[in-house]
Amino acid sequence: MSLRIAPTRARDEVPTATVERLPVYLHVLDRLRAGGIATVSSAELAERSGVTSAKLRKDLSHLGSFGTRGVGYDVDFLHRSIADWLGVHEPLGVVIVGLGNLGHALATYRGFAGGGFRVVGLIDVDPDVVGRTVACGDESLTVRPVADLREVAASAQIGVIATPGSAAQDACDRLVAAGVTHLLSFAPRFLAVPPGVEVRAIDVGVELQILAFRQRQAAHEPGAVSA
Amino acid sequence: MSLRIAPTRARDEVPTATVERLPVYLHVLDRLRAGGIATVSSAELAERSGVTSAKLRKDLSHLGSFGTRGVGYDVDFLHRSIADWLGVHEPLGVVIVGLGNLGHALATYRGFAGGGFRVVGLIDVDPDVVGRTVACGDESLTVRPVADLREVAASAQIGVIATPGSAAQDACDRLVAAGVTHLLSFAPRFLAVPPGVEVRAIDVGVELQILAFRQRQAAHEPGAVSA
DNA sequence: TAGATTGTTAATCGATTAACAATC
DNA sequence: TAGATTGTTAATCGATTAACAATC
Known part of the structure; x- marks a missing residue:
């Protein structure tokens, strides 16, 4: 070496x-x-x-x-x-809000473990989901209620928003209030945040629209604007 | 008006x-x-x-x-x-390959219905998953085996790859062979495609790394390169 | 040395921004 | 008319590309 x-x-x-x-x-x-x-x-x-x-x-x-x-x-x-x-040496803590299918997929995503991340908290509103355990890499985590968000987020540097669109801004506000300054959002909606907070938004709908445009363009479909 | x-x-x-x-x-x-x-x-x-x-x-x-x-x-x-x-007027057909948590989340995503898309097929390798029905917007679809991919993809203009990374290139190749020219990939891996095929890749790991970098930068953590 | 490949230069290209004339 | 807001211009900024000198 x-x-x-x-x-x-x-x-x-x-x-x-x-x-x-x-x-x-x-x-x-x-x-x-x-x-x-x-x-x-x-x-x-x-x-x-x-x-x-x-x-x-x-x-x-x-x-x-x-x-x-x-x-x-x-x-x-x-x-x-x-x-x-x-700066991948010391892992950052990630809190995931929303544990539907998408949240589960993210929580069990191997990329978290590999690339300098550690899931430190899972939050959901649904009483049926709260209390469940989810295997995040090596360790298992229990889904906790929104009331615990502030406490959980205290040990997180990054927040992931995997809620339905209607709950996204609320989740965002709570994370920001808890001091989380860097957010990854999967909600199909623009999130308003105070200065100093950074959001990276992944909107599947937008990605598909772009792809669809290219597809239609490639197919030479006119699709002109009508009156 | x-x-x-x-x-x-x-x-x-x-x-x-x-x-x-x-x-x-x-x-x-x-x-x-x-x-x-x-x-x-x-x-x-x-x-x-x-x-x-x-x-x-x-x-x-x-x-x-x-x-x-x-x-x-x-x-x-x-x-x-x-x-x-x-050109949102006539909806494009979408085939989803891989019905783990992520695939399920995508299949039931309301954005497909709203924005000029229609899920026309669901494909998975797992015999336990094949045969299940998934509610995609108005209609329900049955998950079909990989052997049916070609047939299903014939009525799709867009392919979504939601498989584990290890199966992504294979899924990609099969979709391309079936004539699908526009792909949305969630696999953490670069997909090789022939000319004329367009791939938009969403890599959560990459997104997180970028966010993590900004977070560490904002925190003024040095994290200098060592010998 | 000859062949290969990096690191850098300079030109090109495309995207953003600020300012404002046009005009409702 | 006065106030407001668009559509466009021109300047700035940043990113990409091709080519090549440096050098292993």
């Missing part, structure tokens, strides 16, 4: 678009490493990540210099460098 | 970024309309959509001219104009 020092740069100089691709590279490197691949070129890594090699090299150049000209990247070293730069 | 003619423009002249925001505007307009609001200004609509008013007006200007200076937009007219431009 090499003892190279990675000459990294400050986080806030790195473009947003680059930051949003780093987890993808990290994931691909993880799989390469698991497959016993020791070295990878920017062309290979880029293709497996779904980007161009120029973009990949440009992205990495914002963090520092990790490769060897004429050779490529040491998979393990590059993985460690990106992971360290992102 | 007005009989205004919307002077729209060709679809392929409209920027990608704009197209990807149109479904959001459409959704907000839908809610405004449901709330009995007849007129809305760009400032109001923009705020509810989470964008600036300048961006909203610029976006709409790519499709045509829908407002009235000094007044704002007629909610119903603007909604209809965007819906028509996107």
Whole structure:
């Protein structure tokens, strides 16, 4: 194992678009490493990540210099460098609000365990759901009532909103009131939050509409605007 | 009801970024309309959509001219104009592969019904899951085995991949072989597809990593790259 | 050395923003 | 008319791309 020092740069100089691709590279490197691949070129890594090699090299150049000209990247070293730069070392606590099918899927999602996360709390309004245990990675958690949200959220850095749309803003408000500043929302609705709180929203309906548009466009269906 | 003619423009002249925001505007307009609001200004609509008013007006200007200076937009007219431009009139068929918790959540998602979609097929490998009926909007569908994928996919324009990551590429290949050209994937893995096939990937792990990075950045935790 | 591949440069491209003329 | 708000312009900003010098 090499003892190279990675000459990294400050986080806030790195473009947003680059930051949003780093987890993808990290994931691909993880799989390469698991497959016993020791070295990878920017062309290979880029293709497996779904980007161009120029973009990949440009992205990495914002963090520092990790490769060897004429050779490529040491998979393990590059993985460690990106992971360290992102700060994956100590896991963040995640609280999930809403344990319908989606919430369950998220709670049992293996990605939480692997990538520096730990589910620390599950909250639901339904008395039939409260009290159930859900296996989250290694440990099991009990679903707790909304009354416990504040207490549970105290040990969480990230909140996940998996409630029906009608309950999303309320869940959001409660999480924010409990001091959670970073939220991942699956609700089909724009969430109003105070300054300093960041929401990433995943709206399946919107994603489908975009895909549908492209599909119709590809099919050359006119679909003109009528009177 | 007005009989205004919307002077729209060709679809392929409209920027990608704009197209990807149109479904959001459409959704907000839908809610405004449901709330009995007849007129809305760009400032109001923009705020509810989470964008600036300048961006909203610029976006709409790519499709045509829908407002009235000094007044704002007629909610119903603007909604209809965007819906028509996107081509929401005739619903697209959706086939969902993988009916774990996530697949179930998607199958019962009301967004499918509302926004010009119709779930036409459910596919799973698990013999225990095959044969079950799932309520998708108005109608109930029976989960069918992978052997039926080709037949089911024939009436679908969009494929949704909700399998575990390890089965995602196989599901993708089968859908593509069946002629489905537009895919929405929830698998934490890059899917290789032939040219002409479009994949939108939603990776919860990646989303969380981005959020986690911002959280750690906001907390001013150094997390420097080590040797 | 010869071949390969990185890291960087500079040009291009697209998206955002602020300001305002047009006009209801 | 006076006030309000759109649609558009032009400037700015950020991201992508191609090409190549550096260097293993």
